[in-house]
Amino acid sequence: MAPSSLPQTPPSAVVIVLFLLFSTALLCESRLSLDYYSKTCPSFTKIMQDTITNKQITSPTTAAGALRLFFHDCLPNGCDGSILISSTAFNKAERDADINLSLPGDPFDLIVRAKTALELACPNTVSCSDILAVATRDLVTMLGGPYYNVYLGRKDSRVSSASSLEGKLPKPTMSMSQLINLFSSSGFTVQEMVALSGAHTIGFSHCKEFSSNISNDTHYNPRFAQALKQACSGYPNNPTLSVFNDIMTPNKFDNLYYQNLPKGLGLLESDHGLYGDPRTKPFVELYARDQNKFFQDFAKAMQKLSVYGIKTGRRGETRHRCDAVN
Numbered sequence: 001m002a003p004s005s006l007p008q009t010p011p012s013a014v015v016i017v018l019f020l021l022f023s024t025a026l027l028c029e030s031r032l033s034l035d036y037y038s039k040t041c042p043s044f045t046k047i048m049q050d051t052i053t054n055k056q057i058t059s060p061t062t063a064a065g066a067l068r069l070f071f072h073d074c075l076p077n078g079c080d081g082s083i084l085i086s087s088t089a090f091n092k093a094e095r096d097a098d099i100n101l102s103l104p105g106d107p108f109d110l111i112v113r114a115k116t117a118l119e120l121a122c123p124n125t126v127s128c129s130d131i132l133a134v135a136t137r138d139l140v141t142m143l144g145g146p147y148y149n150v151y152l153g154r155k156d157s158r159v160s161s162a163s164s165l166e167g168k169l170p171k172p173t174m175s176m177s178q179l180i181n182l183f184s185s186s187g188f189t190v191q192e193m194v195a196l197s198g199a200h201t202i203g204f205s206h207c208k209e210f211s212s213n214i215s216n217d218t219h220y221n222p223r224f225a226q227a228l229k230q231a232c233s234g235y236p237n238n239p240t241l242s243v244f245n246d247i248m249t250p251n252k253f254d255n256l257y258y259q260n261l262p263k264g265l266g267l268l269e270s271d272h273g274l275y276g277d278p279r280t281k282p283f284v285e286l287y288a289r290d291q292n293k294f295f296q297d298f299a300k301a302m303q304k305l306s307v308y309g310i311k312t313g314r315r316g317e318t319r320h321r322c323d324a325v326n
Helices: 011-030 044-058 062-077 105-121 128-142 176-185 190-201 222-231 256-263 269-276 281-289 291-306
Strands: 204-206 242-244
Touching: 044 062, 044 105, 044 128, 062 105, 062 128, 062 190, 062 291, 105 128, 128 291, 176 190, 176 269, 190 256, 190 269, 190 281, 190 291, 256 269, 256 281, 269 281, 281 291
Parallel strands: none
Antiparallel strands: 204 242
16 A cells, blocks of 8 residues: 555656756756866877877868868858768768869878777777867968867768758859858858858869959959969869968968959959958958957957867767768
8 A cells, every 4th residue: 555645746746857967967068168078089189180180280271171160161151070971872962062073082091080089099089070170270370370270070961962951051153242141051151251261271172163254354363364374374184283372372271362352362252252342352351460469369260160060969979980970
């Protein structure tokens, strides 16, 4: 016989308690932190540093490539490592979308190397999206750029579809209004867009992305335009031909990209647009004269981008291989 004197918990109270416990568990799972792997993968930082340093020394274009890869992963659908997934017979992945075909192979190779080393040290622990975020920050810093905190705990996407990128990544031929609207739709201000454009201080662009504009765009310095025509004269037969985005200090992360624009030394039509549009020109002039301000704003914008649309907790997974869904 059940003791009638004991208080009975109402069913509704049980539901509320279970809901609170479940919510708390999700919150703990989804919280990002700077030391996310301190206990589960103590060697995370050293493995990343060693892998990044070795790759950058042997392939100096890795830094610029990683920065572009990170941007192409994050802006369309959030920083979830979906850009790393390979296509299959049944699915055309993001990396094979037309706009991503020019992404260089070195940063992909870097992520594979880092993931392989981390899987040996701490299996099924570190996400591919975290690897890409940290690698990008460290490589920018190696070239003289600003350091910024990268909060860890992202999970990887389970899907990657080329069709999902439509209209979500900037193209060199876009008008400034189109670019501003694209960034605005993802929550980024005009100033943040201009700061992120400073990534063009390193790396290169393929001739096919700007050669058709050289004769039509009056913003080019005449001597620079002539040099570009000569450099890209064989590109129809050799689509790999490219030119540095910043011809002055192509391997140094600095503010010369902004200083080049008023001189007609911008490479892409969108570069010229930044200086020619009254909405963006003041920020170009600001960063051209104040590198510290550029570094400060670039770091803030990159930190904001690095947590844009991320997946945490049960919304994603930690992939065993970065180029394939588990």
